[in-house]
Amino acid sequence: MTFTYKTLAMSATAVAAMGLAGLAQAEYPEEDITYIIPFDPGGESDVTARFQEPILEEELGVSVNVTHRPGGGGAVAWSEFQNNAEPDGYEIIGVNIPHIIGQPIQRNDAGYETDDWRIVTFFHSTPNALIVPDDSPYDTLEDLVEDAKENPEAITLGGSGTYSANHLDMLRFEEEAGIDLTYIPFSGTGPLKGALEGGHVAGIFNYTMLGTEMADSVKVLAVAAEERVKALPDAPTFKEQGYDIVGGAYRGVAVPKGTPDEVVATLEEAFAEANRQITEKQEPLGFVMEYITGDEVDEVMAMLREAYGPILEEAE
Amino acid sequence: MEMLLEALTSLLTVESILTVLLGVSAGLFIGAMPGLTATMALAMLLPFTFSMEALQGLIALGAVYMGSIYGGAFTAILINTPGTPSSIATTFDGYPMARQGRAYEALAAATIASVVGGIVGVIFLLILAPPLARLAVAFGPSEMFWVAMLGLTLVASLSSDSLLKGLLAGCIGILLSTIGVSPVGGESRFTFGYPPLQGGIELIVALIGLFVIPELLTMAAEGRGALPGGGELRKKEVSIARIARHIFSKPVNLIRSCLIGQVIAIIPGAGGNVTSLVAYNEARRFSKDPKSFGKGNIDGVVASESSNNVMVAGSMVPLLTLGIPGAPPDAIILGVLLMHGLRPGLDLFTESGVLTNGFILSMGLAALLLLPVGLLGGRLIHRVVIRTPYYFLVPSIAMVTILGTFALRNSLLDVGIMLILGTAGYFLRLIGIQAAPIVLGLILGGIAEQGYVQTLMAAVVDPIPWLRLVSNPLSMVLAGMVLLGAATALVPKWLARKGLLDKVEEDSGGSA
Numbered sequence: 001m002t003f004t005y006k007t008l009a010m011s012a013t014a015v016a017a018m019g020l021a022g023l024a025q026a027e028y029p030e031e032d033i034t035y036i037i038p039f040d041p042g043g044e045s046d047v048t049a050r051f052q053e054p055i056l057e058e059e060l061g062v063s064v065n066v067t068h069r070p071g072g073g074g075a076v077a078w079s080e081f082q083n084n085a086e087p088d089g090y091e092i093i094g095v096n097i098p099h100i101i102g103q104p105i106q107r108n109d110a111g112y113e114t115d116d117w118r119i120v121t122f123f124h125s126t127p128n129a130l131i132v133p134d135d136s137p138y139d140t141l142e143d144l145v146e147d148a149k150e151n152p153e154a155i156t157l158g159g160s161g162t163y164s165a166n167h168l169d170m171l172r173f174e175e176e177a178g179i180d181l182t183y184i185p186f187s188g189t190g191p192l193k194g195a196l197e198g199g200h201v202a203g204i205f206n207y208t209m210l211g212t213e214m215a216d217s218v219k220v221l222a223v224a225a226e227e228r229v230k231a232l233p234d235a236p237t238f239k240e241q242g243y244d245i246v247g248g249a250y251r252g253v254a255v256p257k258g259t260p261d262e263v264v265a266t267l268e269e270a271f272a273e274a275n276r277q278i279t280e281k282q283e284p285l286g287f288v289m290e291y292i293t294g295d296e297v298d299e300v301m302a303m304l305r306e307a308y309g310p311i312l313e314e315a316e
Numbered sequence: 317m318e319m320l321l322e323a324l325t326s327l328l329t330v331e332s333i334l335t336v337l338l339g340v341s342a343g344l345f346i347g348a349m350p351g352l353t354a355t356m357a358l359a360m361l362l363p364f365t366f367s368m369e370a371l372q373g374l375i376a377l378g379a380v381y382m383g384s385i386y387g388g389a390f391t392a393i394l395i396n397t398p399g400t401p402s403s404i405a406t407t408f409d410g411y412p413m414a415r416q417g418r419a420y421e422a423l424a425a426a427t428i429a430s431v432v433g434g435i436v437g438v439i440f441l442l443i444l445a446p447p448l449a450r451l452a453v454a455f456g457p458s459e460m461f462w463v464a465m466l467g468l469t470l471v472a473s474l475s476s477d478s479l480l481k482g483l484l485a486g487c488i489g490i491l492l493s494t495i496g497v498s499p500v501g502g503e504s505r506f507t508f509g510y511p512p513l514q515g516g517i518e519l520i521v522a523l524i525g526l527f528v529i530p531e532l533l534t535m536a537a538e539g540r541g542a543l544p545g546g547g548e549l550r551k552k553e554v555s556i557a558r559i560a561r562h563i564f565s566k567p568v569n570l571i572r573s574c575l576i577g578q579v580i581a582i583i584p585g586a587g588g589n590v591t592s593l594v595a596y597n598e599a600r601r602f603s604k605d606p607k608s609f610g611k612g613n614i615d616g617v618v619a620s621e622s623s624n625n626v627m628v629a630g631s632m633v634p635l636l637t638l639g640i641p642g643a644p645p646d647a648i649i650l651g652v653l654l655m656h657g658l659r660p661g662l663d664l665f666t667e668s669g670v671l672t673n674g675f676i677l678s679m680g681l682a683a684l685l686l687l688p689v690g691l692l693g694g695r696l697i698h699r700v701v702i703r704t705p706y707y708f709l710v711p712s713i714a715m716v717t718i719l720g721t722f723a724l725r726n727s728l729l730d731v732g733i734m735l736i737l738g739t740a741g742y743f744l745r746l747i748g749i750q751a752a753p754i755v756l757g758l759i760l761g762g763i764a765e766q767g768y769v770q771t772l773m774a775a776v777v778d779p780i781p782w783l784r785l786v787s788n789p790l791s792m793v794l795a796g797m798v799l800l801g802a803a804t805a806l807v808p809k810w811l812a813r814k815g816l817l818d819k820v821e822e823d824s825g826g827s828a
Contacts, residue, residue, distance in 0.1 A: 071515020111511025198453030
């Protein structure tokens, strides 16, 4: 009997302890969460965060404040975050591949490291796409490759940024196809459209979104995704055409290293729910929704690091 | 036409008019705060538009945009601080006018000019969007290089006392523009191993520092307020009708500024700041009395404020037709359009024409509402600035300035940069190096660099790469305008000096 009582008491204590622990977990989040976007308002990262904000607030039960900390292509906010943010889940930051892979290799004062945080999830990707204007002489990727073989460096392709997702995949394409093109970096997507419409470049290497936005006036020669993108069913992939190029920008969210697993799990679930609710709005724009969490994060990072690393090191 | 009428009826509801009124007032307030830009005003508003219908959301954004661009003029005139970067040129004559006790005149002129500009932009957008869109994309890298150079010729006219000091200031500005990650190439430059400097010097931070801080230091040093006291002012207060008559009796300035505003607004990458600077410069160049500019000429205020409000609707031309934001705040409006499933293109004017036309007309309404809201609000802010003793005014402005600078990118570093530049600006001003050409260099340096490098990169196969800079008609015309602009500024000075030199030589017997 005593034994039973003791067991009962112990198990009661254990249950109470577990209950308390459960309570402690359930208490995250109890304060407002700051969601830092390391870019200017109006970009893809910002617009996505604005989509997510109300859903995250509903899921987490606290307010989520989207703040901007632009500068240095994201590097300013990232270095600040890695140095100062507390690992309690109340400060989260948007992270982008390939930026966080490329900048630390390319700059000696990026101020942050590729892996010095915990990436909660990558929630979507935007594959690269090779886009030419409607009146371009190239109807297929093969036309462009042939012309490039005859006239090395004469074909100019615009893209967003230097050693960005656009630039890196264009360099991979050059290597795969054995051709020389000329890459012209522009600051963002806005001026790229003008460059294409105005005939200042022969084509652009940008994201699928631009292909859907400009569907009436451009031809999408190839998309750097595993399979065709829903928003562009007629655009073939690079793979279909014999070039092994899959890449683009991945967007996700990170917390400082050492953040408790429960907190990460809560955030993971909230972002996944946000993704499910905004799929309908984002997919037609050319986004590819992703639910990359846990070990898969490391796999994606390793794959892209392998793809881009050599190009970046060579460029340095 | 039918569509237009339908759009008009959808706009003439209590709800829509209230939205515009609220939007304009809110925008005006935000625009008047140094550090809070039109882009930020729109970004802050964005979450609220999610729950609205597409048209109402767009109406609200358009109204805030219009209000905030205009609101920048208040502080530009009253405390020599452009509330938004597009009001830089308004300070040149607006503040001297205010110092002479003509603040109300300057405010009224800015208001009338903004209303006219806003409406002209809307008309251009309604009537000429498709043909103008074609012009927008004609500006490629080499053309952008020349546009920036054209802006830089303004240095000569901003430095009436000493060209050397003006050029020096311009160079300081261009050097400041090279800090941070380079626009082409992506290397980080002049960060001195300090990662946060990768972000470079944000224009608005420099603007606040170089304009506000020296002004505050001067007020503190001289023990005076920003503006002379009320009694003197009331005597010189003029009726709005007289100011309107003055402005409309010389329509050339207004028409020229609106045209310049429209052309520059559709060039992606050149926002309201470039617009107002170029319009100001041309107003000065064509004026019969260019010497009076910078000393309180009302035409300077009119040129700057009319051209930057043309930009509001004007920059929507490339946005709505091609999806290219003509100015930074447009990027946010593009986001809203896409969110509601509206793809920029001609469909916007046909299939969803009612919505698009409603949005455009609402901007016209917003421009009209600037008149009552602006005159009322202007009087209010004016009174506050005059009535507040300088020992309260200086710390209050300093406080708002620091908060605004911090809020811009949530960065204490920006506050530091602002204070350092401001203090340096104060001493530079004492030796005759003005803030305006520094800011000009900062704005245009990056644009010029990017255009130049992109052009030369594309010309890698050409035997003489730099010839690409003048390889098409538009860039040749622009280059010609740059040469002409430089010549009109330099030749008279050169002749004057040559005449002077001859005299000196005669006097001294040619020993030099």
